[in-house]
Amino acid sequence: MDASLLTIQPNLVEPIYRQIVEQLRRLIAGGQLAPGDPLPSVREVAGFHAINPMTVSRAYGMAETEGLLERQRGKGMVVAATRSAAQNQSQRLALLEPQLLELARHAGELELPADAVLRRLAKLLGD
Amino acid sequence: MDASLLTIQPNLVEPIYRQIVEQLRRLIAGGQLAPGDPLPSVREVAGFHAINPMTVSRAYGMAETEGLLERQRGKGMVVAATRSAAQNQSQRLALLEPQLLELARHAGELELPADAVLRRLAKLLGD
Amino acid sequence: MDASLLTIQPNLVEPIYRQIVEQLRRLIAGGQLAPGDPLPSVREVAGFHAINPMTVSRAYGMAETEGLLERQRGKGMVVAATRSAAQNQSQRLALLEPQLLELARHAGELELPADAVLRRLAKLLGD
């Protein structure tokens, strides 16, 4: 895995370390990261995105605690073997559920018709 | 407007006062709140949702700064008159854009096919 | 005196009742309102400026307490006789002193040269 695979937006409300953890969770669930795959080193990620190494380290630590990653002595972090490779589609969809619910609520508050929202999202998903 | 119109989720990452402001923004843009409509008093909202009055007051203050609300001295807050009533659909859709973009990105990371996401969202929007 | 002589800005930080009192103080000090001059009735002022009569009443009450106005039974308020007509120029200038000081401080914070500020003010005073 390359450090450039991670998308970091430092000026967001969501803290950086959580952006990393949740992105890892999705990439692993989706199979883009397979068990055993090595991760870029802390300093590599930190250097590439110009963020504090401690922040990356913390994210890796939490991902390890969560069972997403494993520490291999002298080599760095790899995607955990215990992790069944890609989850099935409905499991992956379930990870999006909270976001979908919130989106639906906001669309309702904006009195937007369903098809307008769906068309716009379809366009974005098509890219 | 009734205090029950606002949805507050206290144990969310997003701070309460911002939940209120952004909800007001959407309700006004969508036309559910029209210019001149009175808002429930700070104490009313605070009592109904069991939160601190100052938190509500802060939200109202920011909404006023943003031009969403106007203070009527000694009376309370009303939806700002300067605010052109409901915005048109594409303007309202634009308010949802950041969320849609993020959702699309996450779906991509999860390797979810577009139609699976769209079907699920359509179901939620239908309610 | 005519109700239109008063300038009221309801959407200002400064409370309305104080706008009235301080304006009366200046108009009397400057001689535009002479001892014995009648003031427009509370409801006249309130109607003309579309503000709450209680607010006007409160302002008149405070002006009376301060010795600016006198209540004449059945006739309304008049400028107090005890008030020596117009004050001399340095006394009137002293009333502006706090505002002048604050202005000078702000100009300093903005690093504005004295002559730029003075030229602009001269222009405004010329009208």
Added chain:
Amino acid sequence: MDASLLTIQPNLVEPIYRQIVEQLRRLIAGGQLAPGDPLPSVREVAGFHAINPMTVSRAYGMAETEGLLERQRGKGMVVAATRSAAQNQSQRLALLEPQLLELARHAGELELPADAVLRRLAKLLGD
């Protein structure tokens, strides 16, 4: 920047947090605070002026919302980079306009000759 650069007057009509925001606006516009300059910490300002940290925090938050300051997570606040350094003189003068207009109105109500006001102000600006 030093905490002593800020002038706080606790028993003024203008609330403390707004005194801070507006002072920052002027100091940045005038160039005394340049983009990237660090600000004294909330606790530092609060301690120095013997006011509540939350009051300072509120001011900083509003200044951030306004685009004057930027938060550097875990470090503190700095003057926003997006802010074009010092504004030119006429822009800075424009920030003073409302105050100048009000002053001119008051001088008129006091029937003060322009040159008397200008001479007094010149004296204050000279210091």
Added chain:
DNA sequence: GTGGTCTAGACCACG
């Protein structure tokens, strides 16, 4: 160490 949020409670200003 930094700022952010919330609470509880007091007091004020306004109408």
Added chain:
DNA sequence: GTGGTCTAGACCACA
């Protein structure tokens, strides 16, 4: 009755 401000103190999130 309305909103506004400030305080004191607690706790959290981030680096």
